[in-house]
Amino acid sequence: MSVPPGTDGGGTTTLVVRVENKAGVLARVAGLFARRGFNIESLAVAPTEDERFSRLTIVVGVDAAPMEQVVKQLDKLVNVVEIRELNPAASVERELMMVTVRADPAIRGQILDLVRVFQATVLNVGYDEIMVSLTGSPSRVDDFEDLLRPYGIVDVQRTGKVALPKLVKTAPDPLAP
């Protein structure tokens, strides 16, 4: 079955939106989604390599929104420079999670085992809690969070995913004209 551009089959689409780095631009984008009835699942914002622009990575629920309208309406915002719909199969996605888990000294070892398996990082240790972070694909971060949950999650903060398209693997034929 073919997956439409930007969808992951899980009911969401990822839009990577380059905007002018000006005051109020995020409010314009968020306001547009709100007033057109489109729902944002997650949103990550950061400046780009060119300081005049910022990049927004927006995950949109596709059931709630006719994606073509979302993109066309976004494109009408004067400060929006470029929009790319990212197909998960053709892109690299990452998300950062910071999480604090209950960790009595007796079971701390089990949690550290999970940290090792996932190549997560211990950020801070308390007498009965531990704070760790993991960067990975959103599904890997989901798995890690699921495995920690039985121990008792005290606090969790996820950034929402960011993404870039995968790079071309095949070099051009050097003998081609």
Place this chain on the structure above:
Amino acid sequence: MNMNGGQALMKALEDEGVDILFGLPGGAILPVYDPLIDSSIRHVLVRHEQGAGHMAEGYAHATGRPGVAMVTSGPAATNIVTPLCDAYMDSIPMVVVTGQVPYAAIGTDAFQECDTTGITMSVTKHNYLVTEAADIPQVIHDAFHIATTGRPGPVLVDIPKDIVDPNNPRSAMEWYTPDSHDLPGYHPNRAGDSELIRQAAKLICEAERPVIYSGGGILKARAAEALLELAELTGIPVVTTLMNRGGFPDDHPLCLGMPGMHGNYTAVTAMQEADLLIALGARFDDRVTGKVAGFAPLAKIIHVDIDSAELGKVRRPDVAIQGDCRLVIEDLVKALGELGGNESQPDRNRWRSRISGWQERFPLTYEQSKDDELLKPQYVLEQLRDATPDDTIVASGVGQHQMWTSQYWKFNHPYTWVNSGGLGTMGFAIPAAIGAKAGRPDRMVWAVDGDGCFQMTAQELVTAATEGFPIKVALINNAYLGMVRQWQEMFYEERYSEVYLTRDVPDYKMWAEALGCVGLRVESPEEVGPAIAQANEINDQPVVVEFRCEAGENVFPMVPAGMSNSDVVVDPSQQDRPR
């Protein structure tokens, strides 16, 4: 050249070709009103900021040039939100300058502070909060560019007081003339794709029952002549939406008039029966389509619009062309010429005879007043139409009188119809008529208003009287919020809830006189003609003619909300006729 921000603002407006500014001063915008005295720009002092906005819209409707309004912060800014939204819905080029509290005071709940750019974000094409005096020339240059290109629309520029106040060092700046735009995300498209235009031409050559569905984009793109050429080349009939009345002459044999909820039977039915709709600058508004699933069910769609978001928003087109209507139609005419021009068109005599059959069986109709009845509004409008020059500009409010005006007037020239289509803003007529008269002082300008609408913005007649805009107002007084009354009669079992306005209060004749106008009152059919003649003779003062009309008159035809256009309800006298 050294100057302060206020002087720079006035110079920037002058450089954009602004000749008239509608506004009202107040605290935060005060410093700008001082250099205004020395400016070449004429200022029209309104009585309410909503009036300034609608005047700017009326000016833009009548001239095609951007209308400009300037008001202060806080309540003045919120008062102009309605005109901004109106202009946004109807794609009217407009630039609104608002005062703002000093930059350092923003966010402190200062006196007359409101978040103007936040409030107007969703009702403007774009808006700016200017933070430095040095940005003023560039922002004004960009604002006019954005307002007038692509799909036109309103742009708001919010200016904190300190950057225009000569007593504040933050207002000092060096003037420069901007010669370009740094808008990396704004690329208004102009020409259409030539391959798609060829596909559209082929569809046209194959269609047996085509209809041109022409919308407000025709007027915005100044494409009326191109549309006439396309229609005459192909012999395809044209419907003109509420926003394109005048964009194709009503007296042309191919003109079917207005479609939609209160469109005439032929325009509505021709679209329903068509095998091809050529939508030019139209947006498949719900008032045109009725129930979308039942709209023009047999038709393929060619959709031309400058705004790609309109293509496929409501109805999936078979050929979607993004581009300026005038350029696309001109290219379409060329493409049709390459396919053989008029020779390429199939025989459509059967289609033409079906259309003329509908026109004969279902013309617009109403019953004349009986002896004991008040005036019929349709009669008043026919008399007014016949007694005024062909190029008279007509502005209307919103409701029954608007629909009757659109139905009964003969619009034979573009830019003669000024109305609030998308937003449906009651009270639009009087200030919009003033703006139209300001833009076209050579033309006779009539506002057709209802008694409900009149009471919302009548104070602007003071502006008309004192600023020298001798507009004329035909006040259709039926003592009701008429369109709501009609819906309560038809859909709420005649349970009338809060729609009666009273017949005699206010006394419109006295009110008109108090506002500085000539006031006339007409109650019987034989007085209608002489009163209009008298009003037409008065050119040094605004005139209000109150026409006392029957309350129970309904607008027909009508497609009830949510129904298919195939279920159009015709005038009771025509209901037994074969369709």
